[in-house]
Amino acid sequence: xxxxxxxxxxxxxxxxxxxxxxxxxxxxxxxxxxxxxxxxxxxxxxxxxxxxxxxxxxxxxxxxxxxxxxxxxxxxxxxxxxxxxxxxxxxxxxxxxxxxxxxxxxxxxxxxxxxxxxxxxxxxxxxxxxxxxxxxxxxxxxxxxxxxxxxxxxxxxxxxxxxxxxxxxxxxxxxxxxxxx
Amino acid sequence: xxxxxxxxxxxxxxxxxxxxxxxxxxxxxxxxxxxxxxxxxxxxxxxxxxxxxxxxxxxxxxxxxxxxxxxxxxxxxxxxxxxxxxxxxxxxxxxxxxxxxxxxxxxxxxxxxxxxxxxxxxxxxxxxxxxxxxxxxxxxxxxxxxxxxxxxxxxxxxxxxxxxxxxxxxxxxxxxxxxxxxxxxxxxxxxxxxxxxxxxxxxxxxxxxxxxxxxxxxxxxxxxxxxxxxxxxxxxxxxxxxxxxxxxxxxxxxxxxxxxxxxxxxxxxxxxxxxxxxxxxxxxxxxxxxxxxxxxxxxxxxxxxxxxxxxxxxxxxxxx
Amino acid sequence: xxxxxxxxxxxxxxxxxxxxxxxxxxxxxxxxxxxxxxxxxxxxxxxxxxxxxxxxxxxxxxxxxxxxxxxxxxxxxxxxxxxxxxxxxxxxxxxxxxxxxxxxxxxxxxxxxxxxxxxxxxxxxxxxxxxxxxxxxxxxxxxxxxxxxxxxxxxxxxxxxxxxxxxxxxxxxxxxxxxxxxxxxxxxxxxxxxxxxxxxxxxxxxxxxxxxxxxxxxxxxxxxxxxxxxxxxxxxxxxxxxxxxxxxxxxxxxxxxxxxxxxxxxxxxxxxxxxxxxxxxxxxxxxxxxxxxxxxxxxxxxxxxxxxxxxxxxxxxxxxxxxxxxxxxxxxxxxxxxxxxxxxxxxxxxxxxxxxxxxxxxxxxxxxxxxxxxxxxxxxxxxxxxxxxxxxxxxxxxxxxxxxxxxxxxxxxxxxxxxxxxxxxxxxxxxxxxxxx
Numbered sequence: 001x002x003x004x005x006x007x008x009x010x011x012x013x014x015x016x017x018x019x020x021x022x023x024x025x026x027x028x029x030x031x032x033x034x035x036x037x038x039x040x041x042x043x044x045x046x047x048x049x050x051x052x053x054x055x056x057x058x059x060x061x062x063x064x065x066x067x068x069x070x071x072x073x074x075x076x077x078x079x080x081x082x083x084x085x086x087x088x089x090x091x092x093x094x095x096x097x098x099x100x101x102x103x104x105x106x107x108x109x110x111x112x113x114x115x116x117x118x119x120x121x122x123x124x125x126x127x128x129x130x131x132x133x134x135x136x137x138x139x140x141x142x143x144x145x146x147x148x149x150x151x152x153x154x155x156x157x158x159x160x161x162x163x164x165x166x167x168x169x170x171x172x173x174x175x176x177x178x179x180x181x
Numbered sequence: 182x183x184x185x186x187x188x189x190x191x192x193x194x195x196x197x198x199x200x201x202x203x204x205x206x207x208x209x210x211x212x213x214x215x216x217x218x219x220x221x222x223x224x225x226x227x228x229x230x231x232x233x234x235x236x237x238x239x240x241x242x243x244x245x246x247x248x249x250x251x252x253x254x255x256x257x258x259x260x261x262x263x264x265x266x267x268x269x270x271x272x273x274x275x276x277x278x279x280x281x282x283x284x285x286x287x288x289x290x291x292x293x294x295x296x297x298x299x300x301x302x303x304x305x306x307x308x309x310x311x312x313x314x315x316x317x318x319x320x321x322x323x324x325x326x327x328x329x330x331x332x333x334x335x336x337x338x339x340x341x342x343x344x345x346x347x348x349x350x351x352x353x354x355x356x357x358x359x360x361x362x363x364x365x366x367x368x369x370x371x372x373x374x375x376x377x378x379x380x381x382x383x384x385x386x387x388x389x390x391x392x393x394x395x396x397x398x399x400x401x402x403x404x405x406x407x408x409x410x411x412x413x414x415x416x417x418x419x420x421x422x423x424x425x426x427x428x429x430x431x432x433x434x435x436x437x438x439x440x441x442x443x444x445x446x447x448x449x450x451x452x453x454x455x456x457x458x459x460x461x462x463x464x465x466x467x468x469x470x471x472x473x474x475x476x477x478x479x480x481x482x483x484x485x486x487x488x489x490x491x492x493x494x495x496x497x498x499x500x501x
Numbered sequence: 502x503x504x505x506x507x508x509x510x511x512x513x514x515x516x517x518x519x520x521x522x523x524x525x526x527x528x529x530x531x532x533x534x535x536x537x538x539x540x541x542x543x544x545x546x547x548x549x550x551x552x553x554x555x556x557x558x559x560x561x562x563x564x565x566x567x568x569x570x571x572x573x574x575x576x577x578x579x580x581x582x583x584x585x586x587x588x589x590x591x592x593x594x595x596x597x598x599x600x601x602x603x604x605x606x607x608x609x610x611x612x613x614x615x616x617x618x619x620x621x622x623x624x625x626x627x628x629x630x631x632x633x634x635x636x637x638x639x640x641x642x643x644x645x646x647x648x649x650x651x652x653x654x655x656x657x658x659x660x661x662x663x664x665x666x667x668x669x670x671x672x673x674x675x676x677x678x679x680x681x682x683x684x685x686x687x688x689x690x691x692x693x694x695x696x697x698x699x700x701x702x703x704x705x706x707x708x709x710x711x712x713x714x715x716x717x718x719x720x721x722x723x724x725x726x727x728x729x730x731x732x733x734x735x736x737x738x739x740x741x742x743x744x745x746x747x748x749x750x751x752x753x754x755x756x757x758x759x760x761x762x763x764x765x766x767x768x769x770x771x772x773x774x775x776x777x778x779x780x781x782x783x784x785x786x787x788x789x790x791x792x793x794x795x796x797x798x799x800x801x802x803x804x805x806x807x808x809x810x811x812x813x814x815x816x817x818x819x820x821x822x823x824x825x826x827x828x829x830x831x832x833x834x835x836x837x838x839x840x841x842x843x844x845x846x847x848x849x850x851x852x853x854x855x856x857x858x859x860x861x862x863x864x865x866x867x868x869x870x871x872x873x874x875x876x877x878x879x880x881x882x883x884x885x886x887x888x889x890x891x892x893x894x895x896x897x898x899x900x901x902x903x904x905x906x907x908x909x910x911x912x913x914x915x916x917x918x919x920x921x922x923x924x925x926x927x928x929x930x931x932x933x934x935x936x937x938x
Contacts, residue, residue, distance in 0.1 A: 069205070072219040072247075072491070082182075082496030084198070085205040122214040189703065268819050288821035289694075289705035290775030297774060298819075311823065313705030357705060380702035422691075 008172035014150030019051035029059040033098040035068045038086030043167035045103040073115035095124040105163040107133035110142035184305040187314035188362035202488035220249035226279040230286040243486035271300035289313035304493040319358035321485040340367030347373040348410030377424040399444045408452045438464040509544035515554035519851025527881040530923035548936040555855045557589030557882030559862040562807035569598025574812035580619035581900040584927035586832035587884040587917025595627040596657040602627035602638035604646035611648035626650040644676035651867040654681035670730035681733040689713035696769040696784040711739040722749035731755040738783040740793030759807040762838035777825030799848040812903030837913030881924040888915040
């Protein structure tokens, strides 16, 4: 199975649904902070925040969204070429006692999220951390699960899942490639 | 990047990458928990053949904030009393499993010698070699200038800015590294020094403007930044070998005081690598003025060294 | 074997001075004929087809380090290296420990050289006691000793005091001696590490300006003229120095000058890697200096090539540039470099090479039995060169005890393949073993 798994309308619907789920689960928006994991988690966090603001006009989407870079917390730095460090931009009031929703594009081994949890721990002490992902492709290597999932896509390890977003890549799509029959 | 030996062989791309990484490192230093786990389990050796408490603690802080293990190795010795040889020291460090060596040495070229010799495999970071290079100082100067003078600075150089370097260019490794890096980053470089303290051929270079008094330089250029170099007192006199007649004359011709400071545009910043001789190359009024970024240079020094260590040590290990 | 047979040799079909093909018959250390037919029965034969025969080479400037630094070189290892490089005589500089500033030391060096017997070792006497530039050493005693010293030098240090230099120039007239000056103004070169120029500025190494050499040479030629003495200028290295010597010779001043193979080939660009094998005094200069010394050697302004063979143990080079010793070994690479830079470029003929590496150095050093023509009745000091034997220099493969050659990995077009000192082979290259019966 190779090709486009999700198109732009699918992605849009999934994000709208996740936005509603976040509000439902947290019984409102008062303590919410959305932190995207660079690169594509960041625009996804902004899109979710906008959708939350549509439902709850009192939610200040701009002020409550940020990014958290996990490069310096990775456990595979020594087995990869040197990575550039992305930016960490937290809300002005910090994340202490907030409900942080981490946002990423593809949920795979769980190692990125593990690193993100460590990074968050060094930035402050949120009341709770939740995880929202656009695609869950399985193959977890750590006991970590997502709270909000746009689409579960069963894959083999040899396959690649690429997420394209208008902000970074010019269009919206989720593409599966490279699998062997 | 395998080593950081100098700025002369640093590409614009690598230099900007270091500055961008420095910006991220600098951001982590403003939060409550400043320590990062990035270099856990790696060993950084500070190998100092020459005393420099400032530089050593800056590197030490940088390595520790990235969770590296730090070993300080002070190998005293001069050209006259050699002490332990560089080779034996390097073999020792290799045996101890040093992943990176930060070397400060009185001999020009010592860092390159260590990197090229095959005596050890780790990354070599030049923390000042003789009168040759001091790349992290130049990078922190460039970072400080970029932060103050370039908006939306990520990914950018110092293009079009005019930066003056004033003082003992001949013996200053800081000047050596700064001239090269500023040119690489696109700045206009103005050098101000007595002719006795200029390196061979610099006055003839067409890509640098050279002046023999500070007033002439201020007359000719609207400076965006000025770097005052420390005057080494032992260079001043000493029989027929003095490079200038007296400290008073030096201050008259090259010192930065209130009047000269006021001739610079309002946005211009004042830098000094420290430690300063107040009243000699810079007046207290200039050093303590709002346009002075001298204290900030020190904190940026830690961030730039964190960036250098990160870029040298975090990547794939080269096969040995 | 009879005694006659042992002492007779015939070199067949050599190219004398690189032009006429001829044989050389040697009996009892003397050239007796240039026709193989005249060889006595039982003479050993060496087929020298394709080889250039020159009068045995003379190096007026080497450091053999004995006594004192036998860890770097000994008279024996240095002599072997010299023979391998085609030399039959060397002048051993005085900067040993103890300094060669007394008759006792120079006699010791000379007799050790004779005992080894591979080259004639002529000790150079120090001009001043302990090379300290303060008081003249007893040059008369050294001249009248069994070592018969004629060349005096404080090499390694400059006889800087103008009065002392004047006295030295005058004094050696007594025994037809010569002062070989290491031309380096000490004040202008304090702490110097390499040639002062664009490269030194970039590398942050303290400069050794050309003017520090040129100002001393200018002063010395004027002194030599004033007192009517002869002067020899060691290791000339700059374009300006060539101009001064040219001017002095035009004026009739009795001055001779030498250039080193490394100054004919290498420039300060080699220093960029901070590899101390390229650290030498005077330092490697610029390409225009290299061009000028080549031109000066070609037109006779520079009289001779000498090696300044300066062995140092590995630990003195395996270190930071500033901590490293100055000097390079060069006896075995000299012929190849002169061929590469001067002969193959058309600047010198092999006959000229005989002049600059044998005849004239022997005349400057007053080595009466060296530098003689390849003619009947002359001593059989002969060097055979294979000009078509490219080889790659491997510093650890030299006969010298030290390895500090800057030429490692460089390909040279030819080399000395056989050396005869008074008819006796002191070096036979492996390539000739089959040809020597």
